[in-house]
Amino acid sequence: MTCIDITDQQQLDAALADDDVTCVHIKSERGVWLRLTGQHGKAVELSGNATARLSGNATAELSGNATAELFGNATARLFDNATAELFGNATAELSGNATAELFGNATAELFGNATARLSGNATAELSGNATAELSGNATAELFGNATARLFDNATAELFGNATAELSGNATAELSGNATAELFGNATARLSGNATARLFDNATAELSGNATARLSGNATAELSGNATAELSGNATAELFGNATARLFGNATAELSGNATAELFGNATARLFGNATAELFGTSSAHAYGSSTVTASSHAAVHLHSAQATVTGGIVIDVTDLDLTAATTWCDHHGVTVTDGKAVLYKALGDDLASGQRYGPPIVWVVGETVTCDDWLDTDECGGGLHLSPTPHQATYYCSAATRWLAVEVDVTTLRPINDGGAPKAKAPSCRVLHEVDSFGRRIESAGVAR
Structure with a gap:
């Protein structure tokens, strides 16, 4: 086995062309960039302050303070304080205090105290005290004490004592003692003793002994012995032995x-x-x-x-019979005059409903609306569905832009107590007038826009 040391491009090219040379040690001065497109079966190592650009299927091992830029399918293994920038489909394996920046579809495995920055569709696997920063659609798996910061659509899986900071639409799965901070619409699944802090509209699923702190409009689902602390408008669903402070x-x-x-x-x-x-x-x-x-x-x-x-x-x-129309109206504050209850319907601009079940029903101010599939039950379906307030009616038509006040004969009203927002159904009703989302009357033609 013949190994030679080289310091410039001419020496490198000559060594790669020499059939008697089996390994090449690049020891160039800092700032002297050497190009490596292939090594003809030879092992190439960079040490000291050496720098190199690798492309094609080139492979190199870097140690000391060596630096490399990798393009195409180039591959590198980094040790000590070595650094690398990866583009295209390049891959790198880092250990010690090695550092890498990944772009495009580049891939890296990090060990020890290695660090990486990923963007595009780059992926990384981290262990030990490795750290990574991900953006775009980047993906990372973290083990041990690894750390990651995720942005946009980045995803991460964390184990052991790994930590992550997520924003945008980033997602993470945490287990062991992993920790995460979530912002924006970020999502996390926590198990074991994992911990998370959620802000804005972030969401989390917690199991085992996982813990989370939620603020803003964050939401969480907890099972097992999971624990959560909620503030602002945060929401949580708790199962098993889960615990929460609100x-x-x-x-x-x-x-x-x-x-x-x-x-x-x-x-x-x-x-x-x-x-x-x-x-x-x-x-x-x-x-x-x-x-x-x-x-x-x-x-x-x-x-x-x-x-x-x-x-x-x-x-x-407990003694209320909410299946009785008069009791239901009284309980929900519905105005009843001479046996007629005033309820509300949420609709779109076309003032039509029922399109999913057959020919649409058009609601016109001053006219009586009748359904042709009436079922005299207290279950959803088979009737005109109405609510005590415009806001409650919007629960069943989230895209509503218009609201109508209608009049219903209380004797025909059938409350539907299925656990959702209050609603009832009737075989027919008379449309009184248009209102805004707060129930305030609007003078309008009451026709489709």
Whole structure:
């Protein structure tokens, strides 16, 4: 085996062409860039302050403070403080304090304290204390104490003590003691003892002993022994033994043995054996065998005779028969005059509904609307569906741009108590006038736009 040291391009070309040479050590001065397009079966190593550009299928090992730029399908292994920039389909393996920047479809594996910056569709696998910064559609897998920052549509899988910071539409899966901070519409799935902080519209799924802090409009789903702290308008669903603390206007739905503490104006709905402790002006709806302990000014809506409530202001609705139209109207604040109830319908610009089920029904002010598939039941379907307020009607037509006030004979009204926003159905109704989303009357022709 013949190994030679070279310092310039002429020596490199000669060494690669020499059949007696089996390995080449590049030891050029810093700033002297050598080109390597292939090595004719020879091993090429860069050490010291050597720099090289690799293209085609070229392969090199870098150590010391060596630097390389890789193009095409070039490959590099980096050690010590070596650095590399990768383009196209280039790949690199980094260890020690090595550093790499990846673009396009470049790929890197990082070990030890190695670091990488990825953009485009670049991918990286990190272990030890490796760190990565990802943007575009970049992807990373992190192990040990690895760290990543993700932007836009970047994705990451984290294990061990790995940490990640996500923004935009970035997604992450965390396990072990992994940690993540999510911004924008970022998404994360946490298991084991993983931890996450969510902001804006970020979402997370937590299982095992995972923990999360949510603020803004962030949402989370918790199972197992997962724990969450919610503030702002954050929302959470808790299952199993999951635990949450809610502040501000945060809301939560608890089932199984889930537990929550509520402060401020926080609200919770409890099912199964779920438990909640309420403080301040927070409120809860107790179903099933749930348990609620409330302070003096907290409101508790009791929906089940099996639920247990201690303290607070209890609003007992267990005896309400919400299948009765008159009771339903009274409970939801519906105006009833001479046996006629005023309800609301949310529609699009064309003032039409039912397109998914057959010929559309057009709603015109001053006219009576009748359905041709009436089913005299308290179940969804087979009737004209209406709500107590325009806002509640919009729950069933999220793209609504127009709202109508209608008049219904209470004796024909059938409440639908399926757990969603309040609604009822009727075989026919008379369209009174157009309103805005707050129920304020609008003078209009009441025809399609």
